[in-house]
Amino acid sequence: MTLSDRIRNARGEALADLLLINGRVINVFSGEIISENIAISDGNFLGFGHYEAKEVVDLAGRFVAPGFIDAHLHIESTMTCVSEFVRAVLPRGTTTVIADPHEIANVAGAAGIEYMISSADAQPMNIYFTLPSCVPATHLETAGASLLAKDLAPLAGHPRVVGLGEMMNYPGVIYEDPTVLAKLEMMRSHHKPIDGHGPGLTGYELNAYIMAGIQSDHECTSLKEAREKLRSGMHIMIREGTGAKNLKDLLPLVTPQNAPRFMWCTDDRHLQDLLDSGHIDALVADAIRAGLDPVIAIQMATLYPATYFGLGHVGAISPGRQADLVIFSHLHDLVVEAVYIQGRPVAEDGRLLPRVLLPESRPIAQAMSVQPERLDLSIPDRGCDIRVIDIVPDQLITRQKTMAPTVRLKMAISDPDRDLLKIVVVERHQGTGNIGKGFVQGIGLQNGALAASVAHDSHNIIAVGANDQDMMTAIYRVVKTGGGMVAVCNGEILAELALPIAGLMSTEPLEAVRRKLDGLIAAARSLGSNLHDPFMTLSFLALPVIPELKITDKGLIDVGAFESVGLFVD
Amino acid sequence: MTLSDRIRNARGEALADLLLINGRVINVFSGEIISENIAISDGNFLGFGHYEAKEVVDLAGRFVAPGFIDAHLHIESTMTCVSEFVRAVLPRGTTTVIADPHEIANVAGAAGIEYMISSADAQPMNIYFTLPSCVPATHLETAGASLLAKDLAPLAGHPRVVGLGEMMNYPGVIYEDPTVLAKLEMMRSHHKPIDGHGPGLTGYELNAYIMAGIQSDHECTSLKEAREKLRSGMHIMIREGTGAKNLKDLLPLVTPQNAPRFMWCTDDRHLQDLLDSGHIDALVADAIRAGLDPVIAIQMATLYPATYFGLGHVGAISPGRQADLVIFSHLHDLVVEAVYIQGRPVAEDGRLLPRVLLPESRPIAQAMSVQPERLDLSIPDRGCDIRVIDIVPDQLITRQKTMAPTVRLKMAISDPDRDLLKIVVVERHQGTGNIGKGFVQGIGLQNGALAASVAHDSHNIIAVGANDQDMMTAIYRVVKTGGGMVAVCNGEILAELALPIAGLMSTEPLEAVRRKLDGLIAAARSLGSNLHDPFMTLSFLALPVIPELKITDKGLIDVGAFESVGLFVD
DSSP: OOHHHHHHHHTTOSOEEEEEEEEEEEETTTTEEEEEEEEEETTEEEEESOOOEEEEEEOTTOEEEEOEEEEEEOGGGGOSOHHHHHHHHGGGTEEEEEEOOHHHHHHHHHHHHHHHHHHTTTOSSEEEEEEOSOSSSOSSSOOSOOOOHHHHHHHHTSTTEEEEEEEOOHHHHHTTOHHHHHHHHHHHTTTOOEEEOOTTOOHHHHHHHHHTTOOEESOOOSHHHHHHHHHTTOEEEEEBOSSOBOHHHHGGGOOTTTGGGEEEEOBSOOHHHHHHTOSHHHHHHHHHHTTOOHHHHHHTTTHHHHHHTTOTTSSSOOTTSBOOEEEESOSSSOOEEEEEETTEEEEETTEEOTTOOOOOOOOBOOOOOOOGGGOOOOOBOOSSOEEEEEEOTTOSOEEEEEEOOEEETTEEEOBGGGTEEEEEEEOOSSOOOOEEEEEEESOOOSSSEEEESOOTTTTOEEEEESSHHHHHHHHHHHHHTTSEEEEEETTEEEEEEEOTBTTTBOOSOHHHHHHHHHHHHHHHHHTTOOSSOHHHHHHHTTOTTSSSEEEETTEEEETTTTEEEOSBOO | OOHHHHHHHHTTOSOEEEEEEEEEEEETTTTEEEEEEEEEETTEEEEESOOOEEEEEEOTTOEEEEOEEEEEEOGGGGOBOHHHHHHHHGGGTEEEEEEOOHHHHHHHHHHHHHHHHHHTTTOSSEEEEEEOSOSSSOSSSOOSOOOOHHHHHHHHTSTTEEEEEEEOOHHHHHTTOHHHHHHHHHHHHTTOOEEEOOTTOOHHHHHHHHHTTOOEESOOOSHHHHHHHHHTTOEEEEEBOSSOBOHHHHGGGOOTTTGGGEEEEOBSOOHHHHHHTOSHHHHHHHHHHTTOOHHHHHHTTTHHHHHHTTOTTSSSOOTTSBOOEEEESOSSSOOEEEEEETTEEEEETTEEOTTOOOOOOOOBOOOOOOOGGGOOOOOBOOSSOEEEEEEOTTOSOEEEEEEOOEEETTEEEOBGGGTEEEEEEEOOSSOOOOEEEEEEESOOOSSSEEEESOOTTTTOEEEEESSHHHHHHHHHHHHHTTSEEEEEETTEEEEEEEOTBTTTBBOSOHHHHHHHHHHHHHHHHHTTOOSSOHHHHHHHTTOTTSSSEEEETTEEEETTTTEEEOSBOO
């Protein structure tokens, strides 16, 4: 359809495809709620007014708003493929997401990003991407790729790429690492925004970070922190993920006058949360319940992120914008009842409509570069104390403690009686044969072992267990299935979820994924763990940017010193 | 200075160039007024905080805001060159303008636009341009150029070009004129905004206009009109020019929640007004006096236009943005006391500082393609009534009346006793020899003649007089000086202003321009006119888009019928 045709339609010369009548429209431009008819043709809004239409839908006084936008998330965190992710969040009213394929890029590099971009094609949803800025996350681990500015540059102009993803390497920015600055300058030359990730940055360092061109932040945890970043010119993404939840703390900062500087995001939100609590709809509803003006809450979910990312074709009801809509009955107890994409209903009452087809997801050809038969998990004792990772339940941080190992046959071994379990990270990308070995307290397994190829940020294989044999069985299984999560006991697979997409995502329907995830947690519990989600805890034990003691394929990492340390305290 | 250097400065590693202390900062991000120190280096903000600096300026509690932005104006309307325009508005706190060189483009085409763009170089002010979208304005007049999409395209990528200028040809948009749509699509491909000009557009036609990609409007005159455009997704520029004044009518629409959709502009503001009343500072002050929250008034003058035009480096105080500032003592009686550009003081107490150098302006080589000796102003009588342009004092619209001519020697002639004056438009661009001839009532000259090469939008030479001889003298003079405005009586030049820049702008200092403009008005008054500004009235009599009867080089124009009509009513 040409521009000429679209103009003629807006002029009312032809029958509109659809007219929504008797709706109460959330007008994100004027900040009002107005009773208007909405006309739609060829997937786009024609405007408000009395158009003749092929089809008329009576909204009977229900509210209608532009579709919701998640300003920053990692689809990989749901462990579902892109199509199943869409099936999870589209019925909740999310019509546009800005995804940062950081996890898959750590595994598969630019090919992983391209995989995600192509997976966005033909989806009944607008999926945009920021390019991962920090692959690998650190030099303290072996990732599947290293992406420099020159590697990202060919993707920066892609129409689905809307910016540079969260620049987690804030020391690199602030202390002018040329490889980091090159990425910023590369994206700046494309006039696309650069997202930040600067937890706790303040004063000079914050100014330096913004000076470098970082425009947003989704890591604020306190009002004070968010206020300084807001005042200094950053756009604030209020995050409400599975782990990190900042809505209640940051909401008091939002006023009608500064609200355009705010957006919602979920960052990492697990499938269970998406299915049980929802997505951006849940954030909007929570914010309204907490006292935020409903129209502002919706502006932060629509026009403001669209404006920030330069997506002038979504985020509002206006002639020429894409007709993506959510419909709901109650402003103060917001439950999305229907969702339209490009003027067609795609979901009702929380379910995708049967006629909505999702592209089939394909596995990513990703060999596990591991030779399990060569793995040696044994830890010869050295007659001195060992450093032990001490888990803080339900938090990403750990503590470090020093204690005597349990030794048998001159080997330091798992000792469930002391809740002292062996933990290993097996490098899976480059075939280095690297294994990091250590001990952890707080997992609580009495028997068996757990292993997973989801282990932030490099996603090597992490395994923990009450004995080496079960750990080996678990690792073997993960390698054999091309990635996944598994719980093993006495050589038997108790539960598992195969993740053939880069060892991060399943190709199965989300219900199956959820069932298997629940099964994995149940299995881990049956083996003795009392953690809320032992696999989630496990997946962050390899992340060497969160204090205090972590483990990667290069061994134990003292995060404070930002260097690897020996297991034994000599 | 490299990005690395700038980051290091923000980190506080080097002495800042300047620290402003004890200021009350208008924070346009958070919508607050905050006591903060502002550090500046190398022309850019480093941020808030306690920086060591080479120079410390104590603001002693005064207010400091980002420099003001005029979102849409025609510099030509001041009749001063760019440098003198800067001298007029910079001391008022205007640090950035978005100029539409529509007038000079009608005279000199793309070369005129290029002239303005190059005149912006080395100015102590940020001057950006929208490309004129409607040259010529109509087919009912002969302009100096015709600019199609292909003529504008080479300029669209210029860093000083930020969008397409006001699309006045809204019928062409709404009824899909392919040459018009080609311009829209051309600028859209550059991802730069397209400004509108759609007075009175509503309903289907408004929707069609927005559908075409028009993003803003500065022609709203009523609350109802502005409200519809706002709700439909347009950015609203509230205009307060010399002729059109919309601030008081539109201000009630602005709320904290919708304010980001608003900006200020002056469109056409004459030199006298700039000098006597001010520029954007006057709009901001007026709005505050009328009850608008001062911070919102300033946001509309800074961050919001900067965001709309994608000028991320101005419009706010934030690390890395250009250190353009205004300083004032009173929030509710705002008078700009000092102005900084790129961290250096450029004006104080309404005057440019002596050390601030403005580039010398040069005339534009613009032959007047007129052979005055061939001009024949005579109008042979045809023995019937004539159509007469009936002026409505101080308005751009005219009425049409029909009356008998005064005839002598078989010629219809000026008759000051009936206030029936001959008026002619002499084509000056293409040497066609076209003369439009007619009569006008309401100018009031008893003797002499007036002529000017400023006559919207094609800027041919317009002349009116009590007798043909003085009209000829006036036209001769305008031609001889390469353009200008002149008042003549009995063959003698009473007053004049040469406009050697395309017949539109002077190269003289603004004080001289103002004195000569005052002299011209005084001369016209001495010749009998009671109009507020007879030259301004004259300059709009050739604009065939404002009802009811106008005159161009092609003759009388019935604006309602949008066609030329004969002088005699046969």
